[in-house]
Amino acid sequence: MKFDTIIIGGGLSGMAAGISLAKKGQKCLMVSAGQSALHFFSGSIDAYGCEGSAVGSVSSLPSCHPYSKMGKDTLIELTPVAKSLLADLGLDFVNNDPINHYRMTPVGLMKPTWLTMREYVRGSDVGQLERWGKVALVGIKGYLDFNTSFISQNLDRQGINAVEVEVTTPELQKLRTNPSEMRSTNIAKTLVGDALKAFAAEVKAACPEDVDVYLLPAVFGIEDDGPVKALQAEFDKPVHLIATMPPSVPGIRMQTLMRRKFQALGGTFMLGDAVVSGKFEGGRLVSVRTQNHGDMDFEADNFVLATGNFMTHGLTSDRNGVYEAALGVDVDYLADRKEWTKSNIFDDQPFMSFGVATDDNLHAKKDGMVIENLYATGSVLSGFNGIKEGSSTGVSLMSGLYVANQITKTIGR
Amino acid sequence: MTDETIKQYDVIVIGGGITGAGTARDCAMRGLKTLLVERYDLTTGATGRNHGLLHSGARYAVTDHESAEECISENMILRSIARHCVEETDGLFITLPEDDLAYQATFIESCLRAGIKAEAIDPAEARILEPAVNKDLIGAVKVPDGAVDPFRLTMANVYDARMHGADVLTYHEVVGMEKDGDRVVGVKLLNHHNHQTKIVHAAITINAAGIWGQKIVQMAGAQIGMFPAKGALLVFGHRVNNVVINRCRKPANADILVPGDTVCVIGTTSDRVPFDTVDDMRVTPEEVDVLLREGEKLAPCLATTRILRAYAGVRPLVAADNDPSGRNISRGIVCLDHEERDGIPGFITITGGKLMTYRLMAEWATDMACRKLGIDKKCATATTPLYGSELKAGETRGKKTYSIGEKVAFRAAEGRHGTLSKDVPKADIYDNALVCECEQVTVGEVKYAIENLNVHNMLNLRRRTRVAMGTCQGELCMCRAAGILAKSEGNAAKAQVDLVEFVNERWHGMYPVGWADTLCEGQFTSMIYEGLCGLNVFDKK
Amino acid sequence: MTVIKNISENNFEQCLKCSVCTVYCPVLAVNPAYPGPKQAGPDGERYRLKDPQFYDEALKYCLNCKRCELACPSGVKIGDIIQLARIKYSKQRPGLREIMLANTDIMGSIATRMAPIVNTSLKLTPVKKVMDGVLGISSHAKFPQYAGERFETWYKKNAAQEQKQYAKQVSYFHGCYANYNYPKLSKDLVKIMNAIGYGVQLLDKEKCCGVALIANMQSAQAKKQGLVNIASIRKAKAEGRVTLTTSTTCTFTMRDEYEHLLGIDNHDVKESIQLATKFIYELIERQGVRLAFRSDYKKRIAYHTPCHMEKLGWAIYSTSLMRMIPGVDFVMLDSQCCGISGTYGFKKENYPYSQKIGEGLFKQIESLKVDLVATDCETCKWQIEMSTTAPVENPISIIADALDVEATKALNSIK
Structure with missing residues (x-):
């Protein structure tokens, strides 16, 4: 089966590349071995977690960093492209460009970020949340993945005294009869239509009348943001959402919208299948095979490897080494296992920067040779610690777009 | 600041390991007004860092007849008094082609002489009895080994001691001995929670502090030669075996695989380590490699089984008094009357021994204390079941059938707390919600533990309930449990710091085996707690 | 390269406890009595290995749709783990209803011989009442008709x-x-x-x-x-x-x-x-085989991917073939379970859940105003026909109907 481009991996990076290419009229296939890390999304896209300007930090990064490889100028060029891609999906992200703003984490701490979904709590700086008067922090009775004690404590540290309330409805109680399945997503599936209205009424009844702002867990709108808007419409005061522990409702919404967009543009999306081998010839990848399709060769002019890091199994390891799982391309890692990890989990763990070896145009390498039609993007890339830096989503989005651009250029040639 | 509240006890027991817990129970049962003090949490030392093997004594039969006899005797006692802490799995001693089959006869003979029922069985029968066993075995002996949960056993003894009137203070470190002339009359305690000190008096002070007992003896003005021996172990993701598997040869590295609760444990190595390292035991890659290499010989499927974590404990080996070099090490029970030995009245040290013989050690130490106090009351710990292990009329262990729809978590809690699980709240949907999904720990069980089982932080909670001890080592449950702790203590600031420390405590066991699924899990944990939540700001480097 | 694939019996241990599977379980979304794929699968398996007493009969609510497996980022065979546990541990024995529903060829042999009577009686209210009351087969469910000749x-x-x-x-x-x-x-x-x-x-x-x-x-x-x-x-x-x-x-x-x-x-x-x-x-x-289609075949067709097709990963073949028909206006339906899962939806206790699971799909079908729904699974066909106004055909029937046989033969040089 022949395609223009085959994208291996269906997360943020693969989707960014796939949608961009499909928009250009390319016939694309996307193979996704399971669902993506967007299921753990924070509600924000972090470009680089620093004070001030993220793009300003690029020049100080080491040359192995994906941002350095893409280059500051290219990143600046791609910024509006990224924003319009998200807007096209119907995702309403706000920013404070060129300066980072702050997102509120599921425990109420503030982290620097680039783009945040409009309904989320955000601040222009740590301790500089919007000028709220009386704040109601609303928990859902029995929902354990929204830690109101911590949020309240951390709001307090920022000088905000929130009234903690806890609400429930008969529908939510029914959900809680299951000992394990009262997750963000189960709640989001329940709180729609009349159940959502009833929930809003309970919130109003539970909160003091003079509340100026309501803070709620981000458990609304798994398919689209309809329920978020419907919820906000029930209140005459602002309603802001705070990210929950995984799974992430807005992340799943984003994933769904991206997948739909990709398919609507004619892309073929294969979920639950995995690329197991590739045929390399003369410095090019000719075709790939997958778990489900036996000896069917999926051929393409270009390939994008966007399978993620260890967590999503783009990278695997055993006692002896670290490997790229789909095609067995080259990986940058330390040979001595002792040096992969450090004893404090919050240290800069060396294994976090392991990943696929690429040249400066993000071409992957196999046996030391650059593969001119195979690009690596997102968390599978080596040379950066996305968690420590606060750059995972940013690198994924920007490198996906960057690679789509590179591929588009080669067609022009 | 010193809080000079002075309280008078008959006995102070130092050390919240199994020996201290057992001693506190025995003392309390004999009517002594007892205080148990522990510098950190119960089971922090060697008690919480071993195989959890209910030795039949077979392992010692050839080399140490006395230990073997003690083991089998205590083994039988624990089966009746600590039913909910024990799994009657039986054990196999297997001979592999590389081992000397002739050793088997010596082994069986020694076992029988010590009163251990050891029976040679056909290798084919062994393969049926335990399908995970190395198929190449050429000999097998069945012995009455089992599994014992040291966390549960210690807690059960502490709970029992409390029910008999004992007071228990965890996070209270002995920082000095109170003396009246040569006599020890009490201890000075530092409360690690509020950083205040206080003095407590007692007629007798029993040092049951394991390897750390050396320092206690020094504080009392005497000397003892302790030699820490490090043993490293690995925990696997599930029970690959349901029968304990041992190698039938002279004791060596990694020759015991013990199933315990939802996991199994391979161990151990044995290396003398300097005394100043005992508070920071790390497992090295070399030890991991040895454990895996040898472990796979016992049960080849370990090669494809997920490793959850590595840990190491220190055995408190005691040098014989006439040999300070430590070459002549006693593995048996050492009960020192410091009045006789060093001219320090009011002070007893109970050490050496092993998890299996804790009750006997407690008996010896309590007997000595009673003698000194002039109390004539017989030890009853061998015949009185621990709270949680009482037999109900008509109930036989392991045979209970559960009705359809009875929650898996209720059964799990019953496994952990025995009959005391009746006190776990389970009346409403909110209490029945799962905090830890791997280990089936409900909100109700967490609340029960906080209220009844000396829980102050996440680490305590883990040891009492198995929260975060499953496959993922706490991905979502850590945050859930921390939320409940924050609410119950009304201190979210403390709970956050505690959570961060706990995330790191989990990682300490994971990074020595940081490859494959464990590495993936570590990255996922970092992504949640640092990337998503930003909790790393509370990390005290 | 020593990449570890899903070959180990201990595949359940590859679970990172990310809980993504629970998001995509169609049963969980409608029935809180089901423990969900994570608990029923990898979580429960560890406990069952410790003691078979930990088997929970609520695993019977699993549809075996395998959507959990598709979603799992770690390749855990969640559906297989659950079904194997049912086979290994369940103490429930099949009743008359289970035997009747499951032995499709025995029932089919009898029924085809008496097709007119069977077809009529399966529609009769008293018969349906008996089936509902005595056997626990939902009276709302419409049975497929039996043909007169096999x-x-x-x-x-x-x-x-x-x-x-x-x-x-x-x-x-x-x-x-x-x-x-x-x-x-x-x-x-x-x-x-x-x-x-x-x-x-x-x-x-x-x-x-x-x-x-x-x-x-x-x-x-x-x-x-x-x-x-x-x-x-x-x-x-x-x-x-x-x-x-x-x-x-x-x-x-x-x-x-x-x-x-x-x-x-x-x-x-x-x-x-x-x-x-x-x-x-x-x-x-x-091999260069070519198909020729009739020019008068004009239909708007929506394709529903059966769960097991999703798991096979082969929808692309059926849809590619239908897209080759010039007169077909092709629409891909969102991939979601229709709720029938073979005999599941015929059982009285499951019927309401079955309908609720399929609700989104039924709505989407009605809203698209298509001539036909195409799907490669007969039980999906029953469920969609029972629950919407759209007729349903297998892609093979659609291709056959649209095929110009003589022209195709000529293109492929077949006599």
Whole structure:
């Protein structure tokens, strides 16, 4: 089966590349071995977690960093492209460009970020949340993945005294009869239509009348943001959402919208299948095979490897080494296992920067040779610690777009 | 600041390991007004860092007849008094082609002489009895080994001691001995929670502090030669075996695989380590490699089984008094009357021994204390079941059938707390919600533990309930449990710091085996707690 | 390279506890009594290994749709773990209802002989009341009609002789539905294969694939039948024939469930069991086979991907073929479970859940105003026909209806 481009991996990076290419009229296939890390999304896209300007930090990064490889100028060029891609999906992200703003984490701490979904709590700086008067922090009775004690404590540290309330409805109680399945997503599936209205009424009844702002867990709108808007419409005061522990409702919404967009543009999306081998010839990848399709060769002019890091199994390891799982391309890692990890989990763990070896145009390498039609993007890339830096989503989005651009250029040639 | 509240006890027991817990129970049962003090949490030392093997004594039969006899005797006692802490799995001693089959006869003979029922069985029968066993075995002996949960056993003894009137203070470190002339009359305690000190008096002070007992003896003005021996172990993701598997040869590295609760444990190595390292035991890659290499010989499927974590404990080996070099090490029970030995009245040290013989050690130490106090009351710990292990009329262990729809978590809690699980709240949907999904720990069980089982932080909670001890080592449950702790203590600031420390405590066991699924899990944990939540700001480097 | 694939029996340990599977479980979304794929699967498995007493009969609510497996980023065979646990630990024994629903070929043999009576009586209110009250079969569910003449009977009478004349041959596993209820589908396949120069043979012996037996706690019987089928498929292979199928569920059961759930060794014939649309697509791509379609075939068709098709990953073949028909205005429906899952939705206690699971799909179908819904699974067809106004056809029937047989023969130089 022949395609223009085959994208291996269906997360943020693969989707960014796939949608961009499909928009250009390319016939694309996307193979996704399971669902993506967007299921753990924070509600924000972090470009680089620093004070001030993220793009300003690029020049100080080491040359192995994906941002350095893409280059500051290219990143600046791609910024509006990224924003319009998200807007096209119907995702309403706000920013404070060129300066980072702050997102509120599921425990109420503030982290620097680039783009945040409009309904989320955000601040222009740590301790500089919007000028709220009386704040109601609303928990859902029995929902354990929204830690109101911590949020309240951390709001307090920022000088905000929130009234903690806890609400429930008969529908939510029914959900809680299951000992394990009262997750963000189960709640989001329940709180729609009349159940959502009833929930809003309970919130109003539970909160003091003079509340100026309501803070709620981000458990609304798994398919689209309809329920978020419907919820906000029930209140005459602002309603802001705070990210929950995984799974992430807005992340799943984003994933769904991206997948739909990709398919609507004619892309073929294969979920639950995995690329197991590739045929390399003369410095090019000719075709790939997958778990489900036996000896069917999926051929393409270009390939994008966007399978993620260890967590999503783009990278695997055993006692002896670290490997790229789909095609067995080259990986940058330390040979001595002792040096992969450090004893404090919050240290800069060396294994976090392991990943696929690429040249400066993000071409992957196999046996030391650059593969001119195979690009690596997102968390599978080596040379950066996305968690420590606060750059995972940013690198994924920007490198996906960057690679789509590179591929588009080669067609022009 | 010193809080000079002075309280008078008959006995102070130092050390919240199994020996201290057992001693506190025995003392309390004999009517002594007892205080148990522990510098950190119960089971922090060697008690919480071993195989959890209910030795039949077979392992010692050839080399140490006395230990073997003690083991089998205590083994039988624990089966009746600590039913909910024990799994009657039986054990196999297997001979592999590389081992000397002739050793088997010596082994069986020694076992029988010590009163251990050891029976040679056909290798084919062994393969049926335990399908995970190395198929190449050429000999097998069945012995009455089992599994014992040291966390549960210690807690059960502490709970029992409390029910008999004992007071228990965890996070209270002995920082000095109170003396009246040569006599020890009490201890000075530092409360690690509020950083205040206080003095407590007692007629007798029993040092049951394991390897750390050396320092206690020094504080009392005497000397003892302790030699820490490090043993490293690995925990696997599930029970690959349901029968304990041992190698039938002279004791060596990694020759015991013990199933315990939802996991199994391979161990151990044995290396003398300097005394100043005992508070920071790390497992090295070399030890991991040895454990895996040898472990796979016992049960080849370990090669494809997920490793959850590595840990190491220190055995408190005691040098014989006439040999300070430590070459002549006693593995048996050492009960020192410091009045006789060093001219320090009011002070007893109970050490050496092993998890299996804790009750006997407690008996010896309590007997000595009673003698000194002039109390004539017989030890009853061998015949009185621990709270949680009482037999109900008509109930036989392991045979209970559960009705359809009875929650898996209720059964799990019953496994952990025995009959005391009746006190776990389970009346409403909110209490029945799962905090830890791997280990089936409900909100109700967490609340029960906080209220009844000396829980102050996440680490305590883990040891009492198995929260975060499953496959993922706490991905979502850590945050859930921390939320409940924050609410119950009304201190979210403390709970956050505690959570961060706990995330790191989990990682300490994971990074020595940081490859494959464990590495993936570590990255996922970092992504949640640092990337998503930003909790790393509370990390005290 | 030593990449660790999902070969270990301990596959449940690859679970990182990310809980993504729970998001995509269709049952969990409607029935809180189901523990969910994570608890029922990898979490529960650890406890069951400790003590079989930890088996929870609520695992029966699992549809075996495998959507949890598709979603899992770690490749855990969650659905297999759950189904294996049911087989291994469940103490529930099949009742009369389970036996009736599961033994599709026995029931089918009886029913086809008495088709007019059976079809009528299955629609009669008193009969439905008895089935509902006594057997626990939902009175809301509409049973598929039985045909008067089985495909096999028709084949032997009308087609067997003619098929021999083709130079190239395939075998055909028709399954129960295309034999008893809807022989047209089988005949459609014969029509297409003949047009591209292939003769179609029946297997030596064909038994029901057993999917309903597995779901209804009769896996020992399923295994017996499976062994018969695999032996026949093996024989066909030895004689140079691939075995084609027109039902995704039969295909998936014989290729994957036989091995994973029933322990049948089918590795040598797995690739020889092919969904007809995949086989035809590959002929087109690899061997230059061409199809010619009638110019007067004009329809707006929406494709529903059956759960087991999603798991096979082969929707692309069926949809690619339909997209080749010039007169087809093709729409892809969102991938979601229709709720029937074989016999699941026929059971009284499951019927409301079954309808609720399919709700989104039914709404989408109604809103799209299509002429036809296409799907490769007969039970999805029943459910969609029962729950919407749209008629449903297998892609093979759609291709057969749109096919210009003479022109196709000419294009492929078939006499």
